[in-house]
Amino acid sequence: MIYEIKNERLTVSADTEGGQLRSIRDNEGREYLWQGDPAIWKESAPNLFPYIARMTDKSYTYEGKTYRMEIHGFLKYMELELVKCEGDTMVMALESSEETRSLYPFEFRVELEYRLTRSALEITYRVINKDDKTMYFGIGGHPGFNVPLEEGHEFTDYYLDFGGESAPLRVGMSEDCFVTGEDQPYPLRDGRFLDLRHDLFDDDAIILKGMPRAVTLGCAAGNKEIRVEFPDMPYLGVWHKPKMIAPYVCIEPWTSLPSRKGVVEALETQENLISLEQGGTYENNWSITVADASRE
Numbered sequence: 001m002i003y004e005i006k007n008e009r010l011t012v013s014a015d016t017e018g019g020q021l022r023s024i025r026d027n028e029g030r031e032y033l034w035q036g037d038p039a040i041w042k043e044s045a046p047n048l049f050p051y052i053a054r055m056t057d058k059s060y061t062y063e064g065k066t067y068r069m070e071i072h073g074f075l076k077y078m079e080l081e082l083v084k085c086e087g088d089t090m091v092m093a094l095e096s097s098e099e100t101r102s103l104y105p106f107e108f109r110v111e112l113e114y115r116l117t118r119s120a121l122e123i124t125y126r127v128i129n130k131d132d133k134t135m136y137f138g139i140g141g142h143p144g145f146n147v148p149l150e151e152g153h154e155f156t157d158y159y160l161d162f163g164g165e166s167a168p169l170r171v172g173m174s175e176d177c178f179v180t181g182e183d184q185p186y187p188l189r190d191g192r193f194l195d196l197r198h199d200l201f202d203d204d205a206i207i208l209k210g211m212p213r214a215v216t217l218g219c220a221a222g223n224k225e226i227r228v229e230f231p232d233m234p235y236l237g238v239w240h241k242p243k244m245i246a247p248y249v250c251i252e253p254w255t256s257l258p259s260r261k262g263v264v265e266a267l268e269t270q271e272n273l274i275s276l277e278q279g280g281t282y283e284n285n286w287s288i289t290v291a292d293a294s295r296e
């Protein structure tokens with residue numbers, strides 16, 4: 001079921017199926033979030049937990065036992081409980097169950113909190129370890145944004161602006177989207193801009209690390225822009241459906257990476273996963289801000 005929050009500047013809706021955002025509209029009615037065309041990409045902003053992207057053979061091991069998991073984990077397929085939906089704040093939650101334990105052998109609670117503050121949607125991922133052992137997981141976002149944001153512009157007029165000179169690395173990925181360990185420098189125009197073209201994604205996502213933890217989707221002649229800030233996410237995926245003229249781009253802040261090529265990962269030893277001690281609570285805060293374009 002879809003629920004809505006709003007303030008004087010934004011109206012946001014989210015679905016109890018996966019806690020997925022379904023709409024981000026300004027007070028003029030302009031829609032910023034991709035609306036999930038099944039002919040291109042049917043989703044709009046899935047939440048990724050407890051694993052991000054692909055596992056070799058769709059499998060991992062924990063304490064020597066093999067488990068199976070689909071791409072991006074299971075949270076996006078689950079029906080969440082609506083905990084709160086009042087004014088500018090919405091909270092949804094998922095508790096571990098017999099179904100989740102067959103995929104992921106831990107007792108947990110995951111909460112997704114959406115809160116509007118002026119022109120920003122503040123997002124909190126909260127994971128509570130209810131087990132008597134350490135949990136290992138990845139978590140992240142996958143929001144897609146309409147491009148162009150306004151009429152009169154084209155996809156190729158837009159760029160991602162990292163806000164200052166930086167030298168990110170592109171995470172080395174195989175043709176079938178697994179980590180190779182062969183990271184390479186990813187030069188940006190003027191040290192800060194990633195110019196959008198549809199063929200950027202012919203080989204699937206661009207995954208960056210070592211970049212600033214904020215990026216702005218904008219257009220030199222545009223009046224609207226979207227800023228995504230992710231202070232506690234070390235990886236950023238940039239994507240749209242490969243080999244398509246798709247009118248959106250996903251800006252995906254992640255805490256962890258896919259499996260290594262040819263390796264069925266052991267959950268307790270994969271180096272980029274979060275480790276949460278028994279009884280512990282993990283929080284990760286990031287945000288999406290809709291703004292008038294700045295001119296520097």
